[in-house]
Amino acid sequence: MSKTVITAESMNLADTYAFTGTVTGAGNLVKLAEVIADDDATVSFEGLFSSSYDNYIIYASEVTAVTGGQHLYTRFRRSNADITTSNYIAVVDGANRNISSDATNFSYNAGEAAFGRIAGAQNSSDTAASSGTWRIEIPRPLNTTGHKRIAFQSSTISDGEVVYGSNFGSVWLKDAVTALSGITLYFSSGNVKTGIFQLYGVSA
Numbered sequence: 679m680s681k682t683v684i685t686a687e688s689m690n691l692a693d694t695y696a697f698t699g700t701v702t703g704a705g706n707l708v709k710l711a712e713v714i715a716d717d718d719a720t721v722s723f724e725g726l727f728s729s730s731y732d733n734y735i736i737y738a739s740e741v742t743a744v745t746g747g748q749h750l751y752t753r754f755r756r757s758n759a760d761i762t763t764s765n766y767i768a769v770v771d772g773a774n775r776n777i778s779s780d781a782t783n784f785s786y787n788a789g790e791a792a793f794g795r796i797a798g799a800q801n802s803s804d805t806a807a808s809s810g811t812w813r814i815e816i817p818r819p820l821n822t823t824g825h826k827r828i829a830f831q832s833s834t835i836s837d838g839e840v841v842y843g844s845n846f847g848s849v850w851l852k853d854a855v856t857a858l859s860g861i862t863l864y865f866s867s868g869n870v871k872t873g874i875f876q877l878y879g880v881s882a
Contacts (some may be wrong), residue, residue, distance in 0.1 A: 707735065707878040715873040717744060723877045724758055724860035727819045731879030734819065738812040738863070738875045745868030746804035746837030749797035750812070754826055754851050755860035765853040766794040772832075772845030775800050784845065794828075794849030796863075800836035804871060811835035819858040826851045826858050 710726045727734065741750070753760040770786040784799040803811055814830045827850045834843050864870065 680758050681816065701842045706881045708878050708881055709876060710734075711877045713873075713875045715741075715870040715875065718815070718870050720760075720862050720864040721873065721875050722755065722760075722860055722862040723875075724755060726860065726877060726879075728857060728879075729820070731881060732818050733880040734816040735878045735880060736812070736814040736863075736875060737816070737878070738810075738859070738873055740806070740809045741802070741811065741873035741875075742806060742809045742871040743802045743837075743865045743868055744871040745865075747801040748865040748867050749795055750802060750810070750832075751793040751864055751866055752796050752849055753793050753812075753862045753864075754858050755854060755862060756858055760862050761851065761853070762792050763853060764790045764792045765851055766791050766795045767850040767852055768796070768847065770795065770798060770845055770847035772798045772847075773841060774841050774843040775863055777837050777839075784843065786847075790852075794851075795866075796828075796830045796832065796847065796849060798832065798834065798843040798845035800834050800841040800843040803839070805837075806837075806872065808835035808837070808839050809872065814861075816858075816861065819861075822831065822855055822857055824855055825853075826855075828861070855867055 713721050715721050767789045772784050773781050774784050775781045812832045816828050829848045831846045
């Protein structure tokens with residue numbers, strides 16, 4: 679049985695529906711690119727922002743550092759190059775649990791740096807069992823009327839599996855309001871040992 683018109687309370691999941699219309703406002707994710715890190719100095723997405731999407735999300739999973747005890751940093755990109763001027767502002771908040779003590783709150787902020795920190799108090803691990811995950815939102819990177827920013831959430835375990843952290847925060851680029859062409863992620867020291875980094879466009 680096929681239905682071409684669906685009215686309120688008329689859907690039967692056992693039926694087959696023929697759909698020819700357009701769904702709007704669903705906020706679907708469209709995968710644009712994937713980078714699988716393997717002892718890489720940086721992970722970058724470049725030239726993938728377009729008028730097709732206003733907003734973007736990066737999902738990073740199974741992320742480890744070659745050298746344990748590092749923090750994950752970000753830099754924005756213009757014209758196929760990282761922006762390295764000291765114009766980044768970072769604010770991070772969250773909570774950490776040391777396995778031998780109670781949970782503690784964490785906060786971090788820094789301004790006028792040449793990078794944005796997107797990590798909590800815990801350092802990144804160099805072992806697969808303690809890999810970190812991130813969700814990074816990139817709102818309107820092609821906008822030319824406001825400063826560029828990202829918002830993130832992370833779940834990480836310190837090197838040595840002592841501190842477990844859940845954090846969230848934002849990074850702003852306080853310079854010109856020129857459109858961005860991409861974004862780079864890297865560790866404070868050493869390479870990105872492993873990680874699956876996926877960039878999605880958010881469709882209307």
